Amino acid sequence: MDRPITTGQLKEKSLFQDSNGIAVPAKTMCHNCSKLKIFLGALAFSFFAKGFSGSYMKSMSSQIERRFEISSSIVGIIDGSFEIGNLMVMVLVSYLGPRVHRPKIIAVGCLIMSLGAFLSVMPQFLMGRYNYERITVSVDNSTSSVSACSLASSQGQPGTDATETPSPMENVGLVRSSGMFGPTLGFLLGSFCASLWVDIGVVDVDAISINPKDTRWVGAWWLGLLICGAVNFIASLPFWFLPYSLPKEGENQNLKINHLSVQGDHCKIDPPAQPQLKFSEAVKDFLPALRKLFGNSIFLVYIFLTILQYNSLVGLITYETKFMEQQFNVSVARAIFLIGVILLPITILGMFLGGFLIKKFKLHITEMAKFACITFIVAYLLNLLYFTCSCEVLQVAGLTVPYSGVEHHSSTKNIYMASCNADCSCNVDQWDPVCGDNGITYMTACFAGCKSSTGTGKNMVFHNCSCVEGQGHGLGNSSAVLGQCQRESCTKAFPYFLALQTACAFILALGGTPTYMIMFRSVSPDLKSFAVGIETLGGRVLGGLPAPIYFGALIDETCLKWGTKSCGGSGSCRVYDTKEFRNVYLGLIAGLRAGCCLLYIVLTVLIMKRFKPDGKEMTDVKNTERSTNKDLDIANKKDILPGARTSEESEETCM
Numbered sequence: 001m002d003r004p005i006t007t008g009q010l011k012e013k014s015l016f017q018d019s020n021g022i023a024v025p026a027k028t029m030c031h032n033c034s035k036l037k038i039f040l041g042a043l044a045f046s047f048f049a050k051g052f053s054g055s056y057m058k059s060m061s062s063q064i065e066r067r068f069e070i071s072s073s074i075v076g077i078i079d080g081s082f083e084i085g086n087l088m089v090m091v092l093v094s095y096l097g098p099r100v101h102r103p104k105i106i107a108v109g110c111l112i113m114s115l116g117a118f119l120s121v122m123p124q125f126l127m128g129r130y131n132y133e134r135i136t137v138s139v140d141n142s143t144s145s146v147s148a149c150s151l152a153s154s155q156g157q158p159g160t161d162a163t164e165t166p167s168p169m170e171n172v173g174l175v176r177s178s179g180m181f182g183p184t185l186g187f188l189l190g191s192f193c194a195s196l197w198v199d200i201g202v203v204d205v206d207a208i209s210i211n212p213k214d215t216r217w218v219g220a221w222w223l224g225l226l227i228c229g230a231v232n233f234i235a236s237l238p239f240w241f242l243p244y245s246l247p248k249e250g251e252n253q254n255l256k257i258n259h260l261s262v263q264g265d266h267c268k269i270d271p272p273a274q275p276q277l278k279f280s281e282a283v284k285d286f287l288p289a290l291r292k293l294f295g296n297s298i299f300l301v302y303i304f305l306t307i308l309q310y311n312s313l314v315g316l317i318t319y320e321t322k323f324m325e326q327q328f329n330v331s332v333a334r335a336i337f338l339i340g341v342i343l344l345p346i347t348i349l350g351m352f353l354g355g356f357l358i359k360k361f362k363l364h365i366t367e368m369a370k371f372a373c374i375t376f377i378v379a380y381l382l383n384l385l386y387f388t389c390s391c392e393v394l395q396v397a398g399l400t401v402p403y404s405g406v407e408h409h410s411s412t413k414n415i416y417m418a419s420c421n422a423d424c425s426c427n428v429d430q431w432d433p434v435c436g437d438n439g440i441t442y443m444t445a446c447f448a449g450c451k452s453s454t455g456t457g458k459n460m461v462f463h464n465c466s467c468v469e470g471q472g473h474g475l476g477n478s479s480a481v482l483g484q485c486q487r488e489s490c491t492k493a494f495p496y497f498l499a500l501q502t503a504c505a506f507i508l509a510l511g512g513t514p515t516y517m518i519m520f521r522s523v524s525p526d527l528k529s530f531a532v533g534i535e536t537l538g539g540r541v542l543g544g545l546p547a548p549i550y551f552g553a554l555i556d557e558t559c560l561k562w563g564t565k566s567c568g569g570s571g572s573c574r575v576y577d578t579k580e581f582r583n584v585y586l587g588l589i590a591g592l593r594a595g596c597c598l599l600y601i602v603l604t605v606l607i608m609k610r611f612k613p614d615g616k617e618m619t620d621v622k623n624t625e626r627s628t629n630k631d632l633d634i635a636n637k638k639d640i641l642p643g644a645r646t647s648e649e650s651e652e653t654c655m
Helices: 007-012 026-059 061-067 072-099 102-126 173-194 221-236 279-283 286-294 297-318 320-328 332-361 365-388 488-510 512-522 525-544 547-556 578-610 621-640
Strands: 015-017 023-025 138-140 145-147 260-263 266-269 434-436 452-454 461-463 479-482 559-564 570-576 611-614 617-620
Touching (some): 026 061, 026 173, 061 221, 061 320, 072 547, 173 332, 297 320, 297 547, 365 488, 512 578, 547 578, 578 611
Antiparallel strands (some): 015 023, 145 452, 559 570, 611 617
């Protein structure tokens, strides 16, 4: 009979016992531990790269919209199309994950992301410089000043002046932490790139007449994509050199040691564990596993909840910078920066605190469900206060307010025209706004009836504006400056909105970790990996794919003035009806989250019915009944075969 290994023999043969009491060589333990650390480090960096790239792309959606003169709904289609790849491979990869060479699969994924980032940059260099929409002015030789109001119909389309040079414009906390900090740095990079001119290094930035607050401003969106592509490429490299599978700490790399005994001077090792299943054998169990998952009522409700949450979250993030810009006169660069340095860190803090509370108070699944439900409902009630952040619509002459003291022409085509600018031959398709002394914005200096100007570039000031005189200014005292008029009440409301949004983000994140843990506690251990794939697939494909599209389409309906492409046709929106924009954007989010509140209540009730308290422990009633039936079957077999023993009872152990 085999003799047990003593402590002295372990030291003599350089053997150590792992956490399971298994004796393994010291060199093997160190070697395996080193590879495991390399894998975790590489995986953490890949999570960082993924979050970094994804958040950067989200932050650049408005810049891409303006650069290529497309509508918000088209941007939504582009944004949602990123989830098509998930639809193709996510479920299959999550199911086959334990059965394939996972490190190489991760490496291929990182390479594909890197290639996609580099390919996305190509349109910037293939389409030439960016020419923003602006009016062409004439020079008055008698006064050597520039006049926006010309008696001749000399207003050209942007970029058509031949003499003008185009001026373009549970054990792996490190992994999840990296995935969370990646978006923060991605938004910070987005803020930096949005503050740079799109054609930086090619044109004279000082000659540009618009600033980052202008709706025609386009940041250097392509610069960050080059960085994202490089980061994803670097993330792929370590995975090519990792083995097929990584053993747990203390296990042999090539075989799992179940028993180790000594016979004389030789170690006896039991045969290796059962080899992995073939691809065909793994696939045939796919449908039964899928039926088992969706037969779980708790998991089914959880999937519907995830889909609604993804819809509200993706819609909110995709158009949040546009909402801040249009609603509160905040530049896109500043809006992106605030999201990166305030909202995302607060969200990370809430998620960590939620996980800490679970561990600290050892919350059971019923307690986690109640906690998640309460936090979400509180956050929803705070979410309704967003509607109190009122802001007046931008006053644009002929568009949202009438020209003071004059009547509009009856022609629908010339709705922007009035008697004060009827002789100026203004082009109604142009948008190069100026702010009059009366606080009203005019689509161009021509529509303000300005006859002269001083200064150049951003400092240009228009004088003798006949349409501005209607507000009581004396002759020669009315003027206008480049850019839209500021709305003071909107600017004052922004800190309140930001504080409210920060509180909502923290409370939502606080219940996020308990909600995620519900999925793991409610499915059988062998289906946990598959459940994660189904949950992610459902959320991203039914939430991440359609949400940007229908959010963008409804936001487009609130546009008051569309830009014009240099080749003709409608471009991106220049100004929105801010009140309608707010109602559509916040209304969609509130409606989706109202459905989430209902599903949270249903989920909590189902969990309380299934998991019953048993002293200090929680018992899964459904699984307990199955275990009881199984035990009864074993007992009956023992009655039939008195000498029979189960495999567990006959198993020998080394002591």
